[in-house]
Each structure stands twice: as C-alpha cells, then as structure tokens.
Amino acid sequence: DTAVSQTPKYLVTQMGNDKSIKCEQNLGHDTMYWYKQDSKKFLKIMFSYNNKELIINETVPNRFSPKSPDKAHLNLHINSLELGDSAVYFCASSANPGTGVEQFFGPGTRLTVL
Amino acid sequence: GNSVTQMEGPVTLSEEAFLTINCTYTATGYPSLFWYVQYPGEGLQLLLKATKADDKGSNKGFEATYRKETTSFHLEKGSVQVSDSAVYFCALLARGADGLTFGKGTHLIIQP
Numbered sequence: 001d002t003a004v005s006q007t008p009k010y011l012v013t014q015m016g017n018d019k020s021i022k023c024e025q026n027l028g029h030d031t032m033y034w035y036k037q038d039s040k041k042f043l044k045i046m047f048s049y050n051n052k053e054l055i056i057n058e059t060v061p062n063r064f065s066p067k068s069p070d071k072a073h074l075n076l077h078i079n080s081l082e083l084g085d086s087a088v089y090f091c092a093s094s095a096n097p098g099t100g101v102e103q104f105f106g107p108g109t110r111l112t113v114l
Numbered sequence: 115g116n117s118v119t120q121m122e123g124p125v126t127l128s129e130e131a132f133l134t135i136n137c138t139y140t141a142t143g144y145p146s147l148f149w150y151v152q153y154p155g156e157g158l159q160l161l162l163k164a165t166k167a168d169d170k171g172s173n174k175g176f177e178a179t180y181r182k183e184t185t186s187f188h189l190e191k192g193s194v195q196v197s198d199s200a201v202y203f204c205a206l207l208a209r210g211a212d213g214l215t216f217g218k219g220t221h222l223i224i225q226p
Binding site for chain 1 (some may be wrong): 137146153156157159160203213216
C-alpha cells in the first residue's frame, strides 16, 4: 500500500486558472506538509497541518490555500495560477513533529502553468 | 535562521569509487539531521538520519555522522554503483520546528 499518495501526478494548465492537488496518507500521522521544488531542485516548506490547524505558513502567497477535510488528507488549492507557480509539489506526513522523526513524502505533482 | 549547505554538483564518479558529499548546517539548538535521496522521476526517500551529536546513520552502504563541533553531516559510501545515481538532499529539523530545511541537493552520476 502506498503510504503517501498524491493526485494528479502531472497537471498542465493555463495562467489564471484555479486548480487543486490532493494528498492522502494512510500512516495514521498527525501532521501533513506541502513542499515546493523549483526548477533547480530546491525544496522549500510551504505549509504544515497538525490536527486540522495550520502551524506553518512560509510567506507563501495567499493564492495558495491548504485544506484538510480530515487527518488523512491535506489538499492544496491554488487560485489564479501564475507562470512562476510551475514546480513539483510534494506532500509529506510525519508523527510527533519536532521530535526528529522522519517525514514520508509522496511521489510529487508536476505543475506546469502555460 | 536555519540553513543547510551542500555541494551542488553534478558529481560524476566511476563505479566502485569512494563517495563523499559534504553537508554543513546552521541551526538554533540541536537539530535532527537527514539525508534524503530522489531517484529520477520519483519522490524523496529517507536514506538515513541522526538525531544527536556523534550519532551515525547508515543505510544501503551509506553512512553519515552527526558532528556538532564542525556542524557537519557528510554522506559517505565506500563503493558506489550505477544504481546510486540520483539527487541527494541533506536536511535538518530544528527543535520545535515542523518543516524540514533542505540543502540545494547534489546530483550524483555514477558511470559504469
């Protein structure tokens, strides 16, 4: 069974559109995250959710909004897409954040904005 | 703030060569340290980790030792294989933080 899954794997869309990326984890973890990997492979944290509460927002534009319907899901909604949003977005999850345990990553969603 | 510095590469080696990828960090307190690997077209997989000073993480022939005095966590492998070709990320998790801070990744290419 896949531990952390994301859909879709690829997403191609036009500037100005609104899109969502879905993430699900079956590990029973309390905390989920979204990371952005740019064209140079640099990874940066965007959000984390713990028990449905947003606990990190790293100066991400408010066009990005994470939504967590339950502990196992953290979806990423993006409004008014811009060219610079093109990247690979990774979802991750962990237990007991801040105690040094590993984060488990999904396979990534490659977003291309035309 | 927290930061991780690693050699970016690409690093090209012949099969069976010795590998070292340097990683140094800046963090408040005593962070946990990780190496993640990303194979072409795939997500990130944890390779190894260390949570306190002098800990050695090891997996699949790779090793890294948490050196507090030099704030380093260098990745080593004695004999690399073509299948080790990937991008390697050093990362830290600061105490009380939730998100990982990553280095810029090192692209490793192993030639037969």
